[in-house]
Amino acid sequence: EYFRDLLMRSGVNGADAQLAQISLAGVYDVRKMRAGQLITVDFGILGEEHNRFLGVRFDSNYDRTVWIQRQSRGDYVATEIKKELTLQILRNNGVIDHSVFQAGLQSGMPPEPVVRMINLFAYDVDFQRDVQKGDTFETLIEQHRDRNGDVVRYGNILYAALTIQGSTIKLYRWQGDDGEADYFTEKGDSSRKALMRT
Numbered sequence: 055e056y057f058r059d060l061l062m063r064s065g066v067n068g069a070d071a072q073l074a075q076i077s078l079a080g081v082y083d084v085r086k087m088r089a090g091q092l093i094t095v096d097f098g099i100l101g102e103e104h105n106r107f108l109g110v111r112f113d114s115n116y117d118r119t120v121w122i123q124r125q126s127r128g129d130y131v132a133t134e135i136k137k138e139l140t141l142q143i144l145r146n147n148g149v150i151d152h153s154v155f156q157a158g159l160q161s162g163m164p165p166e167p168v169v170r171m172i173n174l175f176a177y178d179v180d181f182q183r184d185v186q187k188g189d190t191f192e193t194l195i196e197q198h199r200d201r202n203g204d205v206v207r208y209g210n211i212l213y214a215a216l217t218i219q220g221s222t223i224k225l226y227r228w229q230g231d232d233g234e235a236d237y238f239t240e241k242g243d244s245s246r247k248a249l250m251r252t
Contacts, residue, residue, distance in 0.1 A: 057084040064095040066107045070130075074110060074122050077130040082120050087112075100124070116198065116207040139198045139206065147192040150185060154216075157191065167195050167208045174237055175216050177245060178223050190217045210235070 055063070057078075061071035078084060093112040100106035109123040109130070117139055122132045148161035158168030171193055172181065179185065196209030214237075215224045225245050229235040237245040 057087065060093065061095065061107075061110065065097070066095065070107050070124075074107075074130045074132075077122055077132040078120070081132040081134050082114050086114075137206075138201055141209070142197050142199060143212065144195045144197045144208075145193070146195065147190065150189045150191070151187055154181060154185060154191065161191075163193070163195070164208060167193070167211065170211055171214050174211065174214050174225055174245060175223060179216065179218060184218050186219060189219065191215065 058068075058071045058075045061074060062068060066074070075084065091112060093110060095110050096108045097105050098108050100108065107124065109121065111119060111121045114120045114134060117137050119135050119137060120132060121135060122130050124130055146158070146161045146163050148157040150157040151160075154172055155165075155168055158171060159165065163171075171191070175181075192213075192215045193211055194213040195211050197205050198207045198209060200206050210227055212227050213225070215222055217223075224240055225237040226240070227235055228238055239245065
């Protein structure tokens with residue numbers, strides 16, 4: 055639904071909903087909103103009136119929040135605020151029992167970084183035939199935490215190692231001066247090859 059309609063469904067009158075949406079111009083493009091995105095609509099006391107629409111807030115990105123606030127003269131002002139995040143490095147390792155994916159989840163990694171780790175080794179490993187019970191993996195992954203200590207995003211995989219049948223493949227993330235990043239072996243060979251094993 056449209057942003058204005060969402061506000062009206064939450065109890066905001068049409069005129070206020072329209073003004074709130076107009077205030078977003080130049081701050082955030084509401085067409086970027088996804089279905090299921092959490093939006094907080096604030097109501098409160100305004101002068102002698104109770105339950106008046108005071109504003110709305112939502113995360114525009116993992117590191118930014120958009121606030122629309124009612125001003126004293128009745129118009130609305132939107133601002134985008136950068137969150138205070140802490141970058142930490144998370145080390146995970148695990149022993150493969152059934153699959154690399156399941157072992158990654160059991161080690162405490164969320165599904166999305168596990169899939170990215172698996173894709174890093176797709177040029178060297180046939181995960182259907184090469185991986186055996188008892189093989190191991192290790193990763194170093196960036197994680198961003200908010201002021202409450204909650205993880206809001208998992209970032210780049212900085213290092214990943216996969217030991218299969220006693221042989222270890224190690225990949226390191228490296229970013230060049232042009233800003234492009236890729237993964238390389240200890241010898242500096244690119245992890246990307248002509249054909250994937252799987």
